[in-house]
Amino acid sequence: MTETADIVRPRRTQAERREESRRRMLDAALDLMAESRSLRFTLAEVGERAGYSRGLPSQTFQTKTALIEALVHHILERSDAETQPTEERGEGMEAVLRTVRVLMVADPANLKFQQAVAVLLVEASAPDSPYRPAVAELNQVVTGYLSKHLRIAAARGEIRQDIDFRSRAVLLISAIRGATLLWQIEPDRLNLETLWQELDSGLRRSLTD
DSSP states (O other): OOOOOOOOOOOOHHHHHHHHHHHHHHHHHHHHHHHHHHOOHHHHHHHHHHHOOOTHHHHHSHHHHHHHHHHHHHHHHHHHHTTTTOOOOOTTTTHHHHOOOOOOHHHHHHHHHHHHHHHHHHHSSSTTTTHHHHHHHHHHHHHHHHHHHHHHHHHSSSSSSSOOOOHHEEEEEEEEHHHHHHHHHHHTTTTTTHHHHHHHHHHHHHOOO
16 A cells, blocks of 8 residues: 655744745845836835735835835845855855856846845945945945955965955955946946956956066
8 A cells, every 4th residue: 555645834924924025025126126227116016026915015114215224134144144154165265266256257146136236335325325334234244255265365375465455355346346337337348257357367466466
């Protein structure tokens, strides 16, 4: 006799369903921001894109400003997770060069992330921007990661030791964001793969010569 057993999945709690809907709405807002390269979308559009009612984002976040602030922290959590050490990411120059490649010639999901960050940087540059503290924290996470691995690379003898690691990390992420932004404006004229190769080779030379 063949016995079969039905797999019964436990029912999600209300808190779990609420967290899932919140995450899906933040992902939808990220998509809309990347597509429009702006914050010109409505809460209703976020709800519709996420597959919910047009009124759910207003119930969850109350205002668009609150949703954008939550989205910045959503991006920050993702960035923080991606900077955690793993065997795949390596350390030192391996980690630095991998980060450059991921941010410049990665899959569409990472490019979408960069497009959204470009919008947020512009918004946060306004003196009275409510997003400035969260975007500054996002910058600190990324530059802190690069600075850490540049320091490791110097300790290993992979690069020169007379480098201001923090300043070099800031300049590097600025170059990445600037190149990807220019490519977004003129994708038919600029080749992102070529830009990455030039940045990669230039970075290697500047850190070892």
